[in-house]
Amino acid sequence: MSNIRTRFAPSPTGFLHLGSARTALFNWAYARHHGGTFVLRIEDTDRERSTAESEAGLIEGLQWLGLDWDEGPFRQSDRADRHTAVIEQLLAEGKAYRCVCTRDELEDRKQAVLEAGGKWTYDGRCRDAGHGPDCGEHTVRLRLPEEGMLGWDDLVFGPSGQDASEIGDKIIRRSGGDPLFHLTVVVDDFDMGITHVIRGADHHPNTPFQIAIYEAMGAPLPHFAHVPLIVGPSGKKLSKRRDPVSIEAFREQGYLPEGLRNWLVRLGWSHGDDELFSREEIIEKFDLDGVGRASGQADPDKLAWVNQQHIKDAPLDTLMAGLEAQWPKHLDKAPEHDERLALAIDLNRERAKTLDEMASLCAVLLRDEVDLRSEASAKAVKKHLKVAALPLVESLYAALSKLDVEEWSESQLESVFEAVAAHHDNVKLGKIAQPVRVAVTGGPISPGIYETMIVIGRSRCLPRLERAIEVMRERAEQAG
């Protein structure tokens, strides 16, 4: 057990999205790899935007992804007293001061500076004004050092930092009394003994100011690791409107947590030429030295492929359970968890990229009715239930009728097909199989014909073949 401690600190202002999920994943993986501790902390200091539903969604998303935490969830809002105490302390020590500048005043001065071609940081008007607690509505600002480097050695980006003089005294407490992010995150990370702050690169520019807070508190710095951002397929920043970013949405589309996790971990991190990682392999191989510095695009095609790889060797129970949410889209009622379902799933493991596809493919084998005259079957019927195939299907039907239920096996079906083919000038098996496939499934696509017929079952196949024969005879008559 090492004493490495990481944390995931989302703000509950929306669903768990791709970027957050990956940050959580990296923190979790780093902690697990090094035998450390992973802490979950909800950053709900923005009371106006934080919601309980969002918090629940965040937690549900993490659990679904298999990212378990060792401590928490802690809520920043529960730590308000501590935050207040730190601010008071800083005030008492003169490391922070009260500022009575209003938003409008600040905005005006900022614009003036910008228009004059200067660069804006807080101009320090209240810095030495010595405003007391009774100065009326005020914010609290951290008093930054006049000069000196606020630097650190980023575990991903390397030596980083900014001179204190370039930053300006930022606000750490709102006029309403609530502490601000920069303050709370530092206090909480310090109190919780976080040793490695792993977060999105969008926080890289915030780090110098936060370091100033650590220094003002006399607290030791944690290690910082900023991981590159994820951008959308367009190359632009992920947009909630255009890009699929909600973990919940991926789940609904039928991606497995294993698949999504694997895809996510490879976005910005690599381990040689390895592509596929189980949860255990992520823990075994993940480390910060494999994290790159360039932001990357999320590629849905890669996700589909990775997910398919995981579907291939997922336990049957996992698939059955995950499929429950998908059935309504494809069948009137969910199938029993029996041998038949198990076989249908196994037959489609290599054909489905998502659970949604899996359900769709299985539905073809499991549904009770096949209507050859339906719109959906029209094309396949026209193409494969041709008059020429009639004698083939008739012979096959006759031979099949003689098999009883116990004989309805792959080897028996195979011999029947071969015998029929032999009787008809050794036609290619495909000449028989394809019409039969359409007859029993209503479409041109399915697993191997024998396996397909076994899942569908003798009692369903025979009547369906009869119907197909009827259809073909009608066509023969129409043809004259």
Next chain:
RNA sequence: GUCCCCAUCGUCUAGUGGUUAGGACACCGGCCUUUCAAGCCGGCGACACGGGUUCGAGUCCCGUUGGGGAUGCCA
């Protein structure tokens, strides 16, 4: 605008001064084959540009271009 970061096939990436620049997804072709997949084999395809440093640069330095982030009493 200012500050900061980034830059290898379309995409994810390997690469730590000497490589025919490798792998994966996608795409294309072939094999297999009763369909669809899967699998196997092969192909297409990149060091953004310009200067340096060096015997030698994808690798180091500078600049340009491009992309991104930050610049909140959001996180």
